[in-house]
Amino acid sequence: MAAIKKFGTFAGVFTPSLLTILGVIMYMRLGWVVGNVGLIGAIGIILIAHVISITTGLSISSVATDKKIGAGGVYYVLSRSMGIPIGGSIGIALYIGTAFSIALYLIGFAESFNGYFGFGMTIDDIRITGTLALVSLTILALISTSVALKAQYIILTAIVVSLVSIALGTHEYAPESTKLFADVGNVNLEIIFAVFFPAVTGFTAGIAMSGDLRDPKTSIPKGTLYAIGVGLVVYLAVAVFMAMTINSTELKSDYNILMKIALYAPAVVAGIWGATLSSALGGILGGPRILQAMSVDKVTPRLFAMGRGKSRDPVYALILVFIIAETGILIGELDVIARVVSMFFLTAYGFINIAFFLEHWANPDFQPTFKVKRWVGLLGFIACFGVMFKLDILAMIGALVVIGGLYFLLQRKEIKIQSNDVWLSVWENIVNKGLKRINSDDNSKSNWNPNIILFSGQSDHQSYLLELSKAVSGRTGIVTNFKLVIDKNSTKPFKRTEQVIRDENFKELGIFARQIKVDNIYTGITTIATSFGFSGVEPNTVMMGWPKGLENSTEYADMTETLLYLDYNLLYLDFDKKAKFGNYSRVDLWWRETDSKNAEMMLNIARFIIASPKWNNTAVRVLFVNNNKANNAVIHSKIKKLVEDLRVIVEIKIIDNAIEQIPFYDLIAKYSAATDLTLVGIPNYKIEEQAAFVLKTNHLFETIGSTLMVKAANNFNVLDLNFKKAK
Structure with a gap:
């Protein structure tokens, strides 16, 4: 030829x-x-x-x-x-x-x-x-x-x-x-x-x-x-x-x-x-x-x-x-x-x-x-x-x-x-240089940029937890969802290529999805929280569903103690299966004197949520429980300044409770019964008191709609909510 x-x-x-x-x-x-x-x-x-x-x-x-x-x-x-x-x-x-x-x-x-x-x-x-x-x-x-x-x-x-x-x-x-x-x-x-x-x-x-x-x-x-x-x-x-x-x-x-x-x-x-x-x-x-x-x-x-x-x-x-x-x-x-x-x-x-x-x-x-x-x-x-x-x-x-x-x-x-x-090379180069820049700066006191590890589980309502996690992460935050697969019959992990989940729901929301084999759900969560991430974009928040029925679980208590020790922000969603998120029209933030760190985190979460498409017409309320006969005008003025510093438009409501001393959860049930999403801070408590706290919180959830429990890490600023009694 x-x-x-x-x-x-x-x-x-x-x-x-x-x-x-x-x-x-x-x-x-x-x-x-x-x-x-x-x-x-x-x-x-x-x-x-x-x-x-x-x-x-x-x-x-x-x-x-x-x-x-x-x-x-x-x-x-x-x-x-x-x-x-x-x-x-x-x-x-x-x-x-x-x-x-x-x-x-x-x-x-x-x-x-x-x-x-x-x-x-x-x-x-x-x-x-x-x-x-x-x-x-x-x-x-x-x-x-x-x-x-x-x-x-x-x-x-x-x-x-x-x-x-x-x-x-x-x-x-x-x-x-x-x-x-x-x-x-x-x-x-x-x-x-x-x-x-x-x-x-x-x-x-x-x-x-x-x-x-x-x-x-x-x-x-x-x-x-x-x-x-x-x-x-x-x-x-x-x-x-x-x-x-x-x-x-x-x-x-x-x-x-x-x-x-x-x-x-x-x-x-x-x-x-x-x-x-x-x-x-x-x-x-x-x-x-x-x-x-x-x-x-x-x-x-x-x-x-x-x-x-x-x-x-x-x-x-x-x-x-x-x-x-x-x-x-x-x-x-x-x-x-x-x-x-x-x-x-x-x-x-x-x-x-x-x-x-x-x-x-x-x-x-x-x-x-x-x-x-x-x-x-x-x-x-x-x-x-x-x-x-x-x-x-x-x-x-x-x-x-x-x-x-x-x-x-x-x-x-x-x-x-x-x-x-x-x-692909362009994006890798940009990411590489960006990570080096982020890692070289001390951003411990910078604005919160959520990097969320999400454990959404498998249920008919998983999509709502995914949706909220993406809203909470804001425009530049990262959400990585982990599917934990219990496999006691094999010690071999998934291959690296099999760990990546390619699903349209995750792709549409912009959520990264992974699956790993574990012997135990709680030790699996602890292992991921301990090892996942890399310099510059280390995860800073763990988000999952609220643990109903686990109040007496020592494994769950150990997991929680580890997450607190690692200094993660913790977000637990109790999802109302009937009301869901209602018509996305109102979000309530509940504050008390002990919520000094949680308060700032709640404001950040509200700022990100109302920027997402479904929540963009949402009214946000800050409800502060005044248990000390402090001057309401002083409280209102101080909260207004805190809110303005974080550039969040909210309605401020002061609830006088110095005389009646109504339990905090009862006030939430009274004022937020019709709220589409309620944010409540998790107070500091000893781990042995977890069962009682979970049972009390479960009772609250029976009377209000979808609720996000918030526990802020130490990098959040302490907001001075301990108002002195008026003289």
Whole structure:
């Protein structure tokens, strides 16, 4: 079996890239640019455009030497770096931009061809000539990719000869003095830049041929950067030559002025035609391979993945390129097409640069053989979107909306490939640096950020405990639910991958879920509370259901004593199975003199709860039991200040109980009977008194709705609730 023909750096990357760079814009519009903005302005436009092309070329070259590069060029690199959704959305944009750029080159060819032979110059005449050229090039591409690439050498020679002929030509249109700056009233600078920018997009023509290269990791960096460098030198040289030898009036009005000044006009014609046709041919060869690669990954319809022959030439993808390019030709306006192409390529280049930056910054496995500083990618990204913003903010927004829509569409398709995208590395890097920062700070007295270990058990009402735990954790808190599986028949734990529970209920709430085997529920809870967590995000709260029926359990008492010793915040929910959380309209916080730490924790919990969607219309009350004949106004004023310091809006209710001395739980039963969620502090008691406390609390729960019992750890501030008796 004959080996599939593969290409080297010069034939596969450098030549197609350079021929696309030295294309229609150089011959047909560079003079117009110089005539409108002067030599200094033209040099500025060329350099700014090349900042984008050079940074993008460096970025793509570096990424290309890190990964195995397959067919699809830029799409392949982005999809394996940033994932299918971004790679696919940018790949589609790049594919469409490439197809429209074919129309750009062929409209330029048609303008020159018709002008040279004296054919009609109406828009319909341009469309006819452009269409005939498109059909001819498509047939050539269908006949043989190899033949098409070999034709490039003849075209490259023609371009060199044409540039020599221009340099040795007549100076009859020479200006009196070189125009350095733009005149007042000339074409808007943004429009001029948008028309010129496609001149520097040609370097992706070689990258698109990645699947046909013998050694893409070597050929892409060398061929791409050499093509960009040679292109920059040629554009600067031609711009200087034009400014010094042709007056601005001719430059602005005559797109074919280079033919008129050349030593031998046919040589320039051959260069123009060769450059425009070869640029179009580069798009016809490269564009379909982008679509074919996307179809192989199931991003686009599988039909376009089909190829012909041993080299699997993408016939169906080529037909679609033909249709899009023909649409651009039917538009018929070179300047309009140039501006459309600019937006597509600027967007794609911006994401190529940020992909490289993120890979370099976050991915520990990023080891390219072609080393580039990561700030290059960031500079390219900023330059691309800065230029887009300056050119046309509406077009930029439109491009981002289209690409954003494609991104979410592909994300919903959940296409999987055997490659890790950079976002996992980005998040790991952010988490790593964040943990180090958190761990280095003494945050013992900072605002409470809940990190909850939750034991929700298995019941019909588990979802309500999950819901409340997520509300209590706030926007930035963490909840990890543990399912304890009693298995006395096996000493082997779950495998590490089996410990993770992937359930839609947990995923929707943003709760991490794990399962572990234990011999005993209470020792299991103690073991987890003792060992779970790591530096920076150690758990600080244990939450579970209220232990009805366990008042005489020594195992439960030992567990509680250990949790208190470990200095966890403890949250126990007694869930009312009938009333549930009512209509989420009222939360009561019960305070007494002994609740000095619990009070602050209750306020924090209330602050987080009312920020959650279901509780956002909830009224919060602080009910303080005055057992000492203290002045109610003083109490109210002091509590108001404490509440304001914690930025919680509450209603304050003082209950005089100095004379009647009604038991605390009886007052709760009286005032909170219709409350949707009641928060009550757990007082300090000796562990041997736990049974009596649990029984008394169980009796309270029979008379009120859902209740959250709160025991604050030592890191909470002591609120002075011991008000002195009024004198």
